[in-house]
Amino acid sequence: MKRLQGKVALVTGGNSGIGLAAARLFATEGAQVIVTGRRQDVLDDAVSQIAQGAIGIQGDVADIEHHAFVARTVYERFGTLDVYMANAGVITIAHSAGVTAAEYDAQFNVNTRGVFFGVQSIVPVMRDGGSIILTSSLAATKVLEGHAVYAGTKAAIGAFARNWALELRERRVRVNVLSPGPVDTSILSKLGIPEADRPAFLKTMADMIPAGRLGEPDELAQAALYLASDDSRFVNGIELNVDGGMSLT
Numbered sequence: 001m002k003r004l005q006g007k008v009a010l011v012t013g014g015n016s017g018i019g020l021a022a023a024r025l026f027a028t029e030g031a032q033v034i035v036t037g038r039r040q041d042v043l044d045d046a047v048s049q050i051a052q053g054a055i056g057i058q059g060d061v062a063d064i065e066h067h068a069f070v071a072r073t074v075y076e077r078f079g080t081l082d083v084y085m086a087n088a089g090v091i092t093i094a095h096s097a098g099v100t101a102a103e104y105d106a107q108f109n110v111n112t113r114g115v116f117f118g119v120q121s122i123v124p125v126m127r128d129g130g131s132i133i134l135t136s137s138l139a140a141t142k143v144l145e146g147h148a149v150y151a152g153t154k155a156a157i158g159a160f161a162r163n164w165a166l167e168l169r170e171r172r173v174r175v176n177v178l179s180p181g182p183v184d185t186s187i188l189s190k191l192g193i194p195e196a197d198r199p200a201f202l203k204t205m206a207d208m209i210p211a212g213r214l215g216e217p218d219e220l221a222q223a224a225l226y227l228a229s230d231d232s233r234f235v236n237g238i239e240l241n242v243d244g245g246m247s248l249t
Contacts (some may be wrong), residue, residue, distance in 0.1 A: 002030030003229040008078045010034040010070070012061055012118060013088030015046035017185035018135065021217035022085060022224040027052040029225060032078060036061070036070060036088070061088045061114030067121035080127045083228040086115045087135040089153075093146035104149050111153035116160060129172045133227045134161050138181040138243050158239055165237035174236040176227045181243025183215040211244030 004026055014023040014035025023046070027033045033054040037043040043056040057073060059066035074081050090110045092103045115134055126132075139147045140154035157177060164175040182205045206213050223242045226232050241247050 002028075003225065003231065004083070005030030007082035008032045008034070008074070008080065009083035009085070009228060010036070010074065010081055010122070011085040011087055012036045012114070013135075014050075014085075015039070015042045015056070018180060018183060018217050018220045018224075019085070019087040020046050020049065021221035022087065023050050023054065025218070025221040025225050026083070026228065027054055029229070031083065034070075034074065036066075060110075061118055062109035064117050064121075067118045070118075071121045071125050074122070075125045081122060081125055082127050082130045083133070084119065084122050084126065084130070085133040085135065085224060085228070086118050087133075088114055089135065089137075091147075091150045093150070095146055096148045099149055107149050107153050111150070112156045115157055119160070119164065123168065123173070126171075126173060130174075131228050131232075132161075132164065132168075132173060132175045133224055134175070134177045136177045136179045136239065138179055138241065138247055140179065142247055161239070162237055174227075174232070176232070176235060176237065177239040178220065178224055178227060179239050179241045179243065179247075180220050181209060181215060181241070181246040183217060183220060185217055208249060209244040209246045210248065213244065215242065215244060 009026045009031040011019045011023045013019040015037030023033050023035050027050050033050055034057060035046055036057045036059060038060050040058045043058055047054050047056040057070055088110060090107055092107060094103060119132060134157045136157045137154040139151040140158060161175045161177045202214065220242055223240055
């Protein structure tokens with residue numbers, strides 16, 4: 001039997017990278033999938049790729065009203081939600097001395113505020129016994145050059161998860177953190193690395209990972225499926241590192 005058969009799953013930032021891979025896998029495993037994203041054209045393309053009745057909701061996770069709209073839409077269309085994957089995120093790599101207020105706010109608004117108010121809004125419509133997955137990052141616990149602000153945004157997510165796992169225990173809603181290491185997704189192109197320098201950058205990153213390579217979105221999706229499904233029904237409040245062992249170095 002499919003592991004998410006009959007369940008409703010929502011993935012924020014499900015229009016690309018890890019989020020899209022997870023949404024595709026959730027749908028393949030029987031879930032009714034909802035994805036959110038900021039750009040309508042990219043969102044439409046993602047819905048087409050996921051297929052199997054998936055729907056998209058356009059909006060910005062930094063906007064609290066967006067979360068209220070999402071929760072209302074889920075309730076009106078499906079009555080409840082079984083899986084919520086707070087995955088949307090942004091990153092700007094910069095030494096702390098050069099970080100602007102706009103860069104700081106943009107990252108905290110999406111990566112931290114967006115997660116907090118997304119969960120706050122969706123919990124009332126979630127089914128008892130549901131699963132919340134928060135996408136964090138290796139950077140939350142491992143110092144990486146130029147990642148101070150991003151690391152701060154992701155470190156907060158671990159604190160959220162531990163608190164929510166206890167706050168929601170009466171409803172048996174599990175809250176876990178998925179913490180990727182470097183993953184070969186389109187976000188790499190947004191880091192300002194020239195295409196000509198990409199092979200050297202990838203090799204440098206791979207040399208830092210015991211597995212000898214970057215992760216693939218589908219590998220993170222498999223870990224997300226584990227946390228979403230009943231396979232992890234006794235797993236709550238953990239941070240699952242899916243980083244090829246990079247957190248050990």
